Each structure stands twice: as C-alpha cells, then as structure tokens.
Amino acid sequence: MQTSSPDGLRERKKAQVRADLERATLELALERDLDEVTVDEICARVPVSHRTFFNYFDTKEDALFDIRRAWGDPEWIGRRFADAYQGSVVGALVDTLFTASLPDEQDAELREARMLIAARHAGLLRRRLGRFDDLRSGLVAAVSAFLADVAAHDDAAPDAPPGEADAAAQAELLVVACIAALRIAVREWASAGGSGSAADVAERAVTIARSIAPFVR
Missing domain, CATH: 1.10.10 (Arc Repressor Mutant, subunit A)
Known part of the structure; x- marks a missing residue:
C-alpha cells in the first residue's frame, strides 16, 4: 500500500x-x-x-481573482502555458492569463462567481489585468522560454527569433498585446451588461489579438 x-x-x-x-x-x-x-x-x-x-x-x-505570487515564477507560468497550448500561442496566453485552465466543475463555478462579481463592479477585472503589468518580467521570461519550446517541438509553429534580444522583445510584445486584448474584451463585456461567460470573453480577446496580424506585415 x-x-x-x-x-x-x-x-x-x-x-x-x-x-x-x-x-x-x-x-x-x-x-x-x-x-x-x-x-x-x-x-x-x-x-x-x-x-x-x-x-x-x-x-x-x-x-x-486567483492572482497568486507564483505569477512571478517563470517556471510555474511556463507549465500553465504548456498545459493550455493547443496549437495557438495567443490562445494559450489568453487562456493562462484569464481563465487559467481551471480543471473541474467546482473551479468552473468559482470562475462564474468571479464573473458575476465583476459584472457588478466593472473596474475589478481591469484591476486584475493591471496586476499582470506588475508581474510582466516573470511573464515575459516564461513566454520567451515557451516560444522557444513551441518552435522546437511544433512543426506548424514559426521559428524562434535567432537572437536572444529579439526573442525577449517578441515575448514582451505578445504579453502586452494579449493583456491589451483582454482589457478591450472585458470593457466590451462590461458595456454589454456582463452577459456572456468567461470563455466568451477569452475567445473575444483571442480574436482581437489576432486581428492586428494583417497590419504588421
């Protein structure tokens, strides 16, 4: 035994x-x-x-809003990214930052309760996203390592930038873009009266983040 x-x-x-x-x-x-x-x-x-x-x-x-000190730990964040990755880097970042891949029904209930509270107080979710700015250095380090791992193991993923400085810049740009997309999605959600689930908000944030692609070529 x-x-x-x-x-x-x-x-x-x-x-x-x-x-x-x-x-x-x-x-x-x-x-x-x-x-x-x-x-x-x-x-x-x-x-x-x-x-x-x-x-x-x-x-x-x-x-x-389940913001833990571990958000400053690149290895912990990296594991969350890896768990959330399903072929989309932006999707994995948004999922990790916002829905955090909650694993069971009890946690899903907690998430919906958080959304209900946020619907009453729209500023709370914006404050939550603001906390990620405070933890940006850990997030950027984790994203940089995550991108390198994805490039090495996923044939469909783009190659990692050749230089360390370029990789860090790309990682920071992705973090900033995903946080900004989440802020916009949350603002839209609050303006619509808080209707829709956390998954709906996350999906909208991914759509917003991807929408800039045609303008950066």
Whole structure:
C-alpha cells in the first residue's frame, strides 16, 4: 500500500487553504460590496490567521481573482502555458492569463462567481489585468522560454527569433498585446451588461489579438 509523502500532503493542505480563502472571499463579495469586506472577515470565515492569508495573497482582490505570487515564477507560468497550448500561442496566453485552465466543475463555478462579481463592479477585472503589468518580467521570461519550446517541438509553429534580444522583445510584445486584448474584451463585456461567460470573453480577446496580424506585415 502506498502512502503519500509529507511533501505531497503539505502541498495538498496548502492548496486547500488557498481554495478556502478564495471561496470565502467570493462568498463575502457576493453577500455585499467587496469594498466593505475585510481581510479579517475572510480569515475568520476559513478560519486562518491574518498572517496565513498574506502567505498566499497580497490583497483581497488577488484572492478574489486567483492572482497568486507564483505569477512571478517563470517556471510555474511556463507549465500553465504548456498545459493550455493547443496549437495557438495567443490562445494559450489568453487562456493562462484569464481563465487559467481551471480543471473541474467546482473551479468552473468559482470562475462564474468571479464573473458575476465583476459584472457588478466593472473596474475589478481591469484591476486584475493591471496586476499582470506588475508581474510582466516573470511573464515575459516564461513566454520567451515557451516560444522557444513551441518552435522546437511544433512543426506548424514559426521559428524562434535567432537572437536572444529579439526573442525577449517578441515575448514582451505578445504579453502586452494579449493583456491589451483582454482589457478591450472585458470593457466590451462590461458595456454589454456582463452577459456572456468567461470563455466568451477569452475567445473575444483571442480574436482581437489576432486581428492586428494583417497590419504588421
């Protein structure tokens, strides 16, 4: 009979605490305005200490929209890109940045709850996307490595730029373009009254990002 390693148990416990904090934040934000919700209330609902909360998230908005400190880790981001890649680099970036490839129905429910809250407070999603600007260096490093890997293993993908500087510039351009496309898609979604799912917004962002291709040749 196999038993779980201490490291495996520890990681599962950490993942459960993080999920509990996300759910508590969402529940409180659905009950009333997020501005009225305090970190102390979130901690009390789990329950965990104030210090534990800040081991996982920098702000309550980060907990609400699942923005983790790991976004500054290029290797972690790279794994997310690889999981999301289905032949489209832009699609993988948008999926990772916005929908984060949530794996099960429970997480899908959390995602829809986030969209409901964002529909009430259009600025929240824009603030979420703004946080990715703060983490751009990690994102760019991850995208650069991801592009090189795709070029090496996918015959249909374009070749990677020959120079390291060109590869970094291309990666940063893709990050900036995808974040900008998401901002536009979110603005359109909010202007339309918040109708449509997270997948619809992500699909629209991919369409927007791809639409500039004819103008850069």
